[in-house]
Amino acid sequence: MPIYTITIVNEHFSQSGEQEKADDNEAWQAAISGTIAIAGEQVSHGNPFFGAEVTVARGDERVGRYVVSVGATPLRD
Template sequence: MPTFHITVHNEDFTSSDDYECACNEEALKQGIKSAIAIASDQVSSGKPFFGAEMTLEQGNKQLIRYIVAIGASPLKAQ
């Protein structure tokens, strides 16, 4: 199975790991899931917004870049 390198980073941190995935599409899904998991932790810890770049590489070749953003804001009671 091919190995893909997934990196999630913004101005505050960098997280990267290698994953074995059957194809590019599976690796892309894993990368987005990883970024959303980090975003969920950040937003539920009190940050109103999380945004980061997710990159997917195979060997020395960059395959794709995504921006993942999640926010939470209270609504004013009526």
């Protein structure tokens, strides 16, 4: 199976790691779900918004790049 490098970066956060995945689609699913998990933690700790650039590469070839964002706003009763 190919090895993918997944990088998540914003102004306060940077994480990069390698994962073995069957194909590009599986790598993207892992990248986006991992970013959403980080975002959920950030938002639940009081940050109203989390956005990050997510890049997936297979070796030296960039597979793609996305912006992933999560926000939460309390509602009034």
